[in-house]
Amino acid sequence: MFKRLFSTSRYLRDSLVLIEGSGTQINPASLSTVTAATQIGEPITALVVDPKIAEEAAKISGVSKVLKAGGPQYEHYLAEEVSPLVQQILTKNKFTHFFISGSSAGKSILPRLGALLDVQPLSDITKVIDGKTFVRPIYAGNALATVRSKDEIILASVRASAFTPAEKQEAAVIEDVAVEDSNADTSNRTEFVSEELVSSERPELGSATRVVAGGRGLKNKEAFDALVEPLATKLNAAIGATRAAVDAKFCDNSLQVGQTGKIVAPELYIAVGISGAIQHLAGMKDSKVIVAINKDPEAAIFNVADIGIVGDLNEIIPQLIEKI
Ligand SMILES: Cc1cc2nc3c(=O)[nH]c(=O)nc-3n(C[C@H](O)[C@H](O)[C@H](O)COP(=O)(O)OP(=O)(O)OC[C@H]3O[C@@H](n4cnc5c(N)ncnc54)[C@H](O)[C@@H]3O)c2cc1C
Incomplete structure (x- = not known):
């Protein structure tokens, strides 16, 4: 009993x-x-x-x-x-x-x-x-x-x-x-000093339904801003990036997607100039539809992509922006 x-x-x-x-x-x-x-x-x-x-x-x-x-x-x-x-x-x-x-x-x-x-x-x-x-x-x-x-x-x-x-x-x-x-313990030696928030009009990366992410294939910050930003604006998407792109200072590190960045699973994930390293896939492979744009047909990103576009991103992105 x-x-x-x-x-x-x-x-x-x-x-x-x-x-x-x-x-x-x-x-x-x-x-x-x-x-x-x-x-x-x-x-x-x-x-x-x-x-x-x-x-x-x-x-x-x-x-x-x-x-x-x-x-x-x-x-x-x-x-x-x-x-x-x-x-x-x-x-x-x-x-x-x-x-x-x-x-x-x-x-x-x-x-x-x-x-x-x-x-x-x-x-x-x-x-x-x-x-x-x-x-x-x-x-x-x-x-x-x-x-x-x-x-x-x-x-x-x-x-x-x-x-x-x-x-x-x-x-x-x-x-x-x-x-x-509540916590009456006064032994806590941690206090809040300040925080720096990146303010953006865009949807928040972690909860956005669409994400446009850029990688090292963009080559520099100017190209990142000129190609990834307007495509994301057209789609009302959040912007993401690989660690390589973040390390190269193409964008803020709060935008990193992957094992050591944010985990996202939007309806649409567009990977631009991203090779598809396992650490990056860990943060986005559960996205519903993955579009990959890469000039290397052997790039690992194509293994998880629903739609793969093989070609130069400098030509493809402006065309996409125009069509959308
Ligand atoms: C412990 C650890 C944790 C990590 N965590 C993360 C993480 O959280 N997130 C993350 O992203 N990475 C992470 N990394 C790094 C990861 O291993 C890769 O180095 C990184 O993801 C590569 O970024 P990338 O795809 O932008 O660059 P690359 O691997 O250099 O790929 C660039 C791609 O762009 C393509 N390309 C180049 N030019 C063009 C063009 N003109 N048109 C079209 N395509 C082009 C190339 O064919 C290539 O496939 C981690 C690594 C380690 C060791």
Whole structure:
């Protein structure tokens, strides 16, 4: 009898999802994270550490309650401050699952939380099999591992491009997290100093439905600006780049796609002068339609391309821009 009760309670699901945002906008990656959580089951509680996004978080489909924490210490999602807060909330409320997007903040908060709770976190999940079993890429996306956690509480970061963003719903209730619940530990020696944001009118690379990416084949920054930029503008696309292009200063390093850059899976990915190195493919090969433009018919990018154009990008791109 005890055994049966135990096994039933073990499979009760109660998920906490940390929602990130900027201004009053929820980050699209957090919407995808909620979708991943709904695949475990409901209820889902959203945690916001930026009160400005609480109302929007309450409108995310599947969220039954929002916990709102606020305070200067949580601004900029400083992992040293947010992790102990999440630890306390998870412990006091007996949540079974905690999800966070695989954003920079998520990558920083999740391992700290794992250490605080003595739990092995699961990073970058791309599929939910059941409440304990998940799929995640390994070896830069060249293999998929199915992992089953034995921990009582699941801590996971979610690869946003693998889940569709959650829709909107009628607003759920919002509750304040009592200040005494928050991190009272004053031993933290990390403080936020400043950040430099690249502002752009373009769609955000991580969530854009179209991406035009340039590689070393463009040869210089002038060509990158003269060819990739107008093509992206015509398509209302985000701009991406290879590490070689970033290293050669063709564009800002926030645009790097790949193993050590952003992971994207847009509807359309146009790779211009990109060879298709394995580290680049790791960041874009799940795109729905891949168009590759390269003068070398043997280039590896053609192995993943749906449409391959063999030729000189200096001739092809202006023609494409004109036709579009
Ligand atoms: C640990 C590690 C992590 C890495 N992480 C990343 C990462 O996150 N992202 C990433 O992108 N790379 C990463 N790299 C680097 C990666 O290995 C490649 O060096 C890089 O992706 C190559 O970039 P590229 O395709 O722009 O350049 P190249 O490999 O030099 O390819 C340029 C291509 O342009 C074509 N070309 C040249 N001229 C023209 C023309 N006129 N018209 C048409 N085509 C032309 C050429 O045929 C060639 O195929 C990483 C490497 C390591 C070791």
